[in-house]
Amino acid sequence: MLPGKPGCPHHLDFRGFPRAKARGVPALPPRLDKGTGGRAVGTKEALAMNIVNLVGRLAKDPVARDRSDTRITELILVTERPVIRDGKVQKDPETGYPVKDAEFHKVTVFNGMGLPLRQHKAKGDQLAVTGRIHYSRWQDAEGNDRYGCEIIAENVEFL
Structure with missing residues (x-):
C-alpha cells in the first residue's frame, strides 16, 4: 500500500476506497450439505468435492438390474445446451430457435431410491x-x- 493512501494493498486500482471497519460477527457452525456427502462446507474435509447436478429428460425407460444384495436402476439422462460460436448463441436459419447440443449421461441409482x-x-x-x-x-x-x-445418484427429484 502506498504511504498515506488508504485502500487495499492487493488491489491497487481501488486505492481510493476506505478500508472496511472490523465488526464482531458471531461464528456460525459449519453448514452440512447433502451434495458434499454430509461433510461440513467450508472445512478442509469439503475442499475436494465430486458433485454433479443435472436436470434433463430420460432418454429411455429406467432399466432394473437386481443382484442378490443390491437393487440397481440405470438411467440415461439427456441434457441440452445451446451451441455458442464467436460468443453468440447459434440459431436455426429456418426456425429461428437456438441450436442445441444433446449430451447423454449414464446415471446409476442404488437400492430403494430407484x-x-x-x-x-x-x-x-x-x-x-x-x-x-x-x-x-x-x-x-x-x-x-x-x-x-x-453418475452415482445421491438424490433424484421428479420434476
Whole structure:
C-alpha cells in the first residue's frame, strides 16, 4: 500500500476506497450439505468435492438390474445446451430457435431410491439428479482395457 493512501494493498486500482471497519460477527457452525456427502462446507474435509447436478429428460425407460444384495436402476439422462460460436448463441436459419447440443449421461441409482423411478418414470420424463462422477476400468473378453464413466445418484427429484 502506498504511504498515506488508504485502500487495499492487493488491489491497487481501488486505492481510493476506505478500508472496511472490523465488526464482531458471531461464528456460525459449519453448514452440512447433502451434495458434499454430509461433510461440513467450508472445512478442509469439503475442499475436494465430486458433485454433479443435472436436470434433463430420460432418454429411455429406467432399466432394473437386481443382484442378490443390491437393487440397481440405470438411467440415461439427456441434457441440452445451446451451441455458442464467436460468443453468440447459434440459431436455426429456418426456425429461428437456438441450436442445441444433446449430451447423454449414464446415471446409476442404488437400492430403494430407484424403486419410484422404475414404477413412475418413463422415457421423456424430466428429472433432477445430484450425485458424483465415478470412473471404472475393466478388461473385455479380448483382454483390452475399457473405461467407463457414470453418475452415482445421491438424490433424484421428479420434476
